[in-house]
Amino acid sequence: xxxxxxxxxxxxxxxxxxxxxxxxxxxxxxxxxxxxxxxxxxxxxxxxxxxxxxxxxxxxxxxxxxxxxxxxxxxxxxxxxxxxxxxxxxxxxxxxxxxxxxxxxxxxxxxxxxxxxxxxxxxxxxxxxxxxxxxxxxxxxxxxxxxxxxxxxxxxxxxxxxxxxxxxxxxxxxxxxxxxxxxxxxxxxxxxxxxxxxxxxxxxxxxxxxxxx
Amino acid sequence: xxxxxxxxxxxxxxxxxxxxxxxxxxxxxxxxxxxxxxxxxxxxxxxxxxxxxxxxxxxxxxxxxxxxxxxxxxxxxxxxxxxxxxxxxxxxxxxxxxxxxxxxxxxxxxxxxxxxxxxxxxxxxxxxxxxxxxxxxxxxxxxxxxxxxxxxxxxxxxxxxxxxxxxxxxxxxxxxxxxxxxxxxxxxxxxxxxxxxxxxxxxxxxxxxxxxx
Numbered sequence: 001x002x003x004x005x006x007x008x009x010x011x012x013x014x015x016x017x018x019x020x021x022x023x024x025x026x027x028x029x030x031x032x033x034x035x036x037x038x039x040x041x042x043x044x045x046x047x048x049x050x051x052x053x054x055x056x057x058x059x060x061x062x063x064x065x066x067x068x069x070x071x072x073x074x075x076x077x078x079x080x081x082x083x084x085x086x087x088x089x090x091x092x093x094x095x096x097x098x099x100x101x102x103x104x105x106x107x108x109x110x111x112x113x114x115x116x117x118x119x120x121x122x123x124x125x126x127x128x129x130x131x132x133x134x135x136x137x138x139x140x141x142x143x144x145x146x147x148x149x150x151x152x153x154x155x156x157x158x159x160x161x162x163x164x165x166x167x168x169x170x171x172x173x174x175x176x177x178x179x180x181x182x183x184x185x186x187x188x189x190x191x192x193x194x195x196x197x198x199x200x201x202x203x204x205x206x207x208x209x210x211x212x213x
Numbered sequence: 214x215x216x217x218x219x220x221x222x223x224x225x226x227x228x229x230x231x232x233x234x235x236x237x238x239x240x241x242x243x244x245x246x247x248x249x250x251x252x253x254x255x256x257x258x259x260x261x262x263x264x265x266x267x268x269x270x271x272x273x274x275x276x277x278x279x280x281x282x283x284x285x286x287x288x289x290x291x292x293x294x295x296x297x298x299x300x301x302x303x304x305x306x307x308x309x310x311x312x313x314x315x316x317x318x319x320x321x322x323x324x325x326x327x328x329x330x331x332x333x334x335x336x337x338x339x340x341x342x343x344x345x346x347x348x349x350x351x352x353x354x355x356x357x358x359x360x361x362x363x364x365x366x367x368x369x370x371x372x373x374x375x376x377x378x379x380x381x382x383x384x385x386x387x388x389x390x391x392x393x394x395x396x397x398x399x400x401x402x403x404x405x406x407x408x409x410x411x412x413x414x415x416x417x418x419x420x421x422x423x424x425x426x
Contacts, residue, residue, distance in 0.1 A: 001346075002381060004374040005335070009271060012385070019385030021268040024349060024374065026242025026301055027389055027396040027406055028265070051264050052241070053276060054362035055234040058222060061276075063266060088239055094410055095420060102415035113417070122218070133214075136237060142361060146368065148354065149267035153366065155359065161217040161237065168215060172225070172232030176240055176398045183240040183396060183406060185389045188414070188424070191406040193240055196395075197307055198402040202315035204326070207308060211401070 023186040030089035030182040030190065032097055033062070034111075034118065034127040035077035042118055042127050043073045044110035046100045048184040050086055058158035060086070060138065065151050069103050078154060082140045083125050087132035090180040094190040097182075124160055133179050135162040173198070236399040243302035243395040243403065245310055246275070247324075247331065247340040248290035255331055255340050256286045257323035259313045261397040263299055271371035273299070273351065278364050282316050291367060295353045296338050300345035303393040307403040310395075337373055346392050348375040386411070 009017060028048035035043045049063035064071045078084050089097040099114040111118040117130035124137040137160030144153040167178040176193050183191040199208035222230060241261035248256045262276035277284045291297050302310040306328075313323040324331040330343035337350040350373030357366040380391040389406050396404040412421035 002376045002378050003335070004376075006370070006372050009371065009374060010269075014269075016385035017271075018268045020374075020376075020381070020387065021271045021371065022265055023385070023387035023389070024347065024371070024376075025263045025265050025273055025299075026244060026347075026394050027240050029239025029241065031239060049264060050238045051262060051276065052235055052238045053359060053364055055231045056223075056227075057362070058230075058234045059362055060238055063264065063274075086238075091409060095412060095423075098412045098421050099415050102417045102421075104417050108417070122216070134237065134239075142359075144357060144359065144366075146266060146355075146357065148368065149270070149272055151266055153357075155361065157219070158222065158234065158237070159219045161222060161233075163215045163217075163233075163237075165215050168233070172229035172236070173399050173402060174233065174236035175402075176236070176404065181239050182409075185406075186386050188421075189386060189388075189411040190409050191389065192409050193396060193398075193404040194407060196304060196403050196405050199308060199311045201401070202312050204315045204317050204321070208311050208315075208401075210308075 019186050027183040027185060027191060030097060030184045032087045032089055032100065032129050032132065033074055034085040034087060034129060035074050036081065036126055037077050038080050041106060042109045042111055043077055044100050044114065044116060044129065045071060045074045046089065046097050053155060060156055060158065062154045063151050064154060067150060070101055073106055078140055081125060084138050084156065085126045085128045086136045086138055087129035088134035088179065088181040090131065090133055091182045091190070091192045092180065093131055094182050098188060122160055133164045134181060136160065232399050240396040240398060240404060243310065243397045245300045245302055245313065245342050245345065246287055247298040247300060247342060248287050249294065249339055250290050251293050254319060255322045255324055256290055257313050257327065257329060257342065258284060258287045259302065259310050266368060273369055273371065275367045276364050277367060280363060283314055286319055291353055294338060297351045297369065298339045298341045299349045299351055300342035301347035301392065301394040303344065303346055304395045304403070304405045305393065306344055307395050311401060335373055346377045347394060349373065
C-alpha cells in the first residue's frame with residue numbers, strides 16, 4: 001500500500017494532490033445543473049457534489065465554490081431565482097457534459113455550446129436537459145457556508161421529479177444501470193455502473209440475503 | 214417519463230418515497246466508517262454520504278443523523294474521540310458491508326459480527342478495515358447542524374491515506390475499477406464501476422478529448 005501522512009499529502013505537487021483528494025471519497029454522481037439568470041441567460045454546469053440529505057421533505061445538497069470561475073454563474077442564478085434543475089448525466093453524453101466545465105462567457109449558454117437541448121416543463125422557470133433520463137426541479141431552501149474553505153452547501157427541495165418508467169420498480173428503487181446514469185471519479189474520469197446486488201433490510205443475527213426484484 | 218410533483222411525491226407510501234428519494238441523486242460511494250469509543254468498543258457502519266469538500270486542506274464531509282439508531286454509535290464515538298476512519302467497500306464484500314447497517318447492540322462490534330478485521334495503523338486510534346484497499350484516517354474539524362431535518366454534516370481532514378499502488382497513476386488519478394470500489398444506489402443496491410473515459414481539462418471552443426493514461 002502507498003502511505004501518505006498529512007505532511008506528505010500537503011507537500012505533493014498541487015495538481016497531483018488535487019487529483020488524489022478528489023478521488024478518495026469513491027464514486028461520485030454525475031449531474032448537470034441547469035439555471036437561468038433574471039435577464040434570461042441560461043447556464044449548464046457539471047457537478048459531482050450532489051448529495052441526499054433527507055426524504056421527508058425530499059432534500060438534496062450540493063457543494064459549490066462561489067468564488068470559483070466555473071460554478072459562479074450557477075451560484076448567482078440560483079441565488080437570484082431560487083430555482084434550478086438537476087439532470088443525470090447519461091453515459092452516452094459524458095464528453096459533452098464534461099465540456100460544460102470549460103469557462104464559457106456568461107453570454108454563451110453551455111446548452112447550445114455543448115450540444116444540449118434546454119426544455120421548460122410544467123411551468124418550472126429553470127431549464128431542464130432534454131437528453132437526460134432523470135431530472136429534478138429544485139427549489140432553494142437554505143444556504144450553509146462552510147467557512148473553513150470558502151465553499152457553500154446549497155440545500156434544495158425536490159419540487160418536480162421526472163423518472164424513466166423502465167428504470168423504476170414497484171418498491172421505488174431506481175435502477176441506475178437501466179437509467180444509464182454515469183459516475184465520476186476525481187475531476188475528469190467517468191464510469192458506467194453495473195448492478196451487482198440488492199440486499200434485504202439488515203437485522204442482527206442474519207447476513208442480509210440478495211433480494212429478487 | 215413518470216412525473217411526480219411535490220404533492221404526489223409527498224403522498225407516496227413512506228418506504229416507496231424513501232427508496233425513490235434515496236436513489237435520485239445518482240450513484241453514491243460505499244464507505245465503511247470505523248470508530249472506537251472511550252471505553253474501547255469498536256464500531257463499523259456503512260455510509261453512502263461521504264463527499265469531497267476541498268483539497269487544500271484535504272477536507273471530506275459526511276452526513277449523519279445523530280438521532281438515527283444505526284449511525285448514533287458512529288456519531289457518539291467521533292464526537293468523543295475526534296477520530297475516525299473511512300474505508301472503501303470493495304465489491305467482493307458488499308454483503309458483509311451491508312450487514313453493518315443492522316442495529317447491533319453497542320457492546321457487539323460490527324467488525325467481528327460482519328466478518329471484518331480491525332487493524333490499527335501508524336498510531337491512529339480509530340480502527341481501519343484490513344480488507345479495504347483504500348483507507349483514510351480522519352480528524353474531525355467541524356460539525357455543521359442542518360436544522361431543517363435534524364442531520365449533521367461532519368467535516369474531517371485527511372490525516373492518513375492508504376492507496377493501492379496499482380490503482381494510482383502518475384497524475385494522481387485513482388482508478389476506482391482497479392481499486393474494486395463499489396457504488397450504492399438508494400439504501401441497499403450495490404454497483405460495480407467500469408471506466409469509460411477520461412477527458413482533458415475543458416476549454417471553450419474545443420470539445421474535451423479522451424486522455425491517454
